[in-house]
Amino acid sequence: MNKLFTLSLTSAQALAFAGCTGTSGDTQKSSAQASASSQANAPYAERYRPQFHFTPRENWMNDPNGLVYHNGEYHLFYQYNPHGNKWGHMSWGHAISKDLVHWEELDVALPEDQNYMIFSGSAVVDHYNTSGFGTKDNPPMVAIYTGHKQQPAKGQNQQLAYSLDDGRSWTKYQDNPVLDENMENFRDPKVFWHEPTERWIMVVALSTDYKIAFYSSPNLKDWTFLSHFESPASELGIWECPDLYALPVDGDENKTKWVLEIDLGAGEEGSVAGGSGGLYFVGEFDGKRFTADESTLPEHAEGPHQWVDYGKDFYAAVSWSDIPEEDGRRIWVGWMNNWQYAQELPTTPWRSSQSIPRSLELASYNGGLTMTQEPVKELQMLRKDQREVSNLTLTNETRSLEDWGVHGKALEMTVRFEPGTADTVGLNVRTGNSEKTVIRYNVNDQTLALDRTQSGEVDFHPEFPGVHVAPMPLEGGKVELHLFIDWSSVEVFGNDGAVVISDKIFPEPSSQGVEVFAEGGTATVEQLNAWPLKSIW
Incomplete structure (x- = not known):
């Protein structure tokens, strides 16, 4: 049985506690919310319900997690409270799509347990079966996520779960955690296969230290520290939900640069529009260390970074793993909300939506290089x-x-x-x-x-x-x-x-x-x- 609990924290304490999954709140669905849910006459047609953005049928949702493509399906996992319309009981919800537009909501993929809530992370297809969880003929889908210790203990570590049936059922690895630095704020792993070094790379946030840590592994189970990245001029809010990927420059597949994206929890300054948001650096990654290249900054840049989005409601964006090579796009989606008011949005029986999927490139712009975001072409079918x-x-x-x-x-x-x-x-x-x-x-x-x-x-x-x-x-x-x-x-x-x-x-x-x-x-x-x-x- 899942452990039920209620947290009462100040805003600052909640941010330090919750990280990329956000602040805490009432973890029980109120009777009014339950009544509104049961009386809804037209699911997905309620007042304010987005009509072409993904929303769960009911309850709280935040960060997209574990975006991965496998066997003709785009998987969207997300931070989810199965028990109410505010943050709590963090688990991974799950939806699938064949076209990035129409989504089918499935059962909760990774529920919290008595020891851990399931915080943000990523998922990959282990094509070479390096983990041994599957076979080469049936490679496992592996989720890498942050385990957040249930109260009264504190601490975060990185854990694994795997699926052998296209993400319909999951087994938590018996020897979890696979990476534990005995830290209170150590979260949101993004993992990818680095072909030049033939090993897995993990990018993970040391949130209250304003650092990104890089680790490598041959098998997703055993991790070796590689390096840290920090940028003191960009310490505008707690660092969370990092992503790292190479993008073509001006459409030239033979000319690429790496992008390190970092999200900011609401802090003293926060993102460009206030509260939570995202920033990014353009540079190089050699398989061990990311180095920002400030010579690529456009004239409008106000610091060593650029802003992902100038609005208030695009946060915790993460890109899909294993997009087919013949497609070649880097596609991501972000959470359309802001931690300043996330739990107060006037919606029921659900709260929060994801953005439309966007395709990413690097383009020469205003004297430098800027990451461009374009709505995916599949949306034209609507x-x-x-x-x-x-x-x-x-x-x-x-x-x-x-x-x-x-x-x-x-x-x-x-x-x-x-x-x-x-x-x-x-x-x-x-x-x-x-x-x-x-x-x-x-x-x-x-x-x-x-x-x-x-x-x-x-x-x-x-x-x-x-x-x-x-x-x-x-x-x-x-x-x-x-x-x-x-x-x-x-x-x-x-x-x-x-x-x-x-x-x-x-x-x-x-x-x-x-x-x-x-x-x-x-x-x-x-x-x-x-x-x-x-x-x-």
């Missing part, structure tokens, strides 16, 4: 009939696009503005009932902003309303944006994904309008394409 607006002139005005049939709660849009003499151009989305979410480009400052102060229900937490701003140079005299709007989120990709802003919103269901605007002069909407999107449910 498009309904296209709506189009072209050569629309705006002079100090806001125009509704209702006459062009552009409206809705779930939309994909691409838009290209020619700013002309205007100081500002942009869009208002999910408008209605005195509500709007504003995407604004400031020509003089060359910044892109998302303003959700009037986006609907915003007063459930004081840190939720706000304006989130990203530097975005004007390229070729045009402003080009790619937007995904769901029932409770907006994701904006600018300059071919070099700039991303991801934010939750909670508008009235009836707020479905879209407007374009220009301020301070005359601008042109050269081309706007919009597609209402089908539900994945």
Whole structure:
């Protein structure tokens, strides 16, 4: 039987305790939540339920874990509370997809036990059966995760579980833990096979020491310390959920650089938009040590790192292992939430969603190299009939696009503005009932902003309303944006994904309008394409 318990911690204590899995909260589902769940007449159609982002049918979810592709299926594991709508009883939930778009939720893969909660980690396919858990004909899927000791003990270590039936059932390794440094904050292992050295590499966070540790292993069981990475100028919040991968530069598969991504728990400073978020370094990895290459930093970089996302709701992102070589993409997904208000989102019977999957590359940008994120092409299968607006002139005005049939709660849009003499151009989305979410480009400052102060229900937490701003140079005299709007989120990709802003919103269901605007002069909407999107449910 799982051990049930309740934690009562200050915010700082909770962050130090919880790490990438986040702060603690009530671990029992309230009677009101249970009632709301049982009375739901239309599962997956509740108020604010995302229609093309993954959410569990019910209960709390946070970090994506163990993303791996195997036998034609994309596996999405995630931090999950099987017993309630707030953080607690951390286990690995599990969903699968054949197309990165439609998801089938399966049974809990790795439940907590009386000794450990199951914190964040990764999964791999052990093709050479180095672990001995399977055979070469039936290689095991191996999950590598942090075991968090149940109270009153403290401490975190790295453990294994394996599956021989495509992730449907799991066996915890009898000799766990496989790596224990007797530390209280030692978590979130990302493991991958390093072909040049023919061994496994583990990247793991020493969270309150602001360090990333690298280990190697021949068999996933026996680990040897290699090196540390630290960057004092980037100690803006507790370090968590690292990932490390090589990306092609400007699409050239023969020219690659390594990216070390690190997430920040909410700290004194936190991420660029406040609270939790992610940053990354571009550099080299020689099989033992990662070295950041500051010569690759673009002009807009404010430190030795760059920001993953300029919104408040993209955290703990992790990339898929074992994507087929013929595909060749590096694809990841992040948790759309922020630890400042994560447990207060006004949703039931579920809480939290994952982002849309995004494909990653490195591109020459603004005098350096920037990691670009593009929505995966598979999302295009959700498009309904296209709506189009072209050569629309705006002079100090806001125009509704209702006459062009552009409206809705779930939309994909691409838009290209020619700013002309205007100081500002942009869009208002999910408008209605005195509500709007504003995407604004400031020509003089060359910044892109998302303003959700009037986006609907915003007063459930004081840190939720706000304006989130990203530097975005004007390229070729045009402003080009790619937007995904769901029932409770907006994701904006600018300059071919070099700039991303991801934010939750909670508008009235009836707020479905879209407007374009220009301020301070005359601008042109050269081309706007919009597609209402089908539900994945």
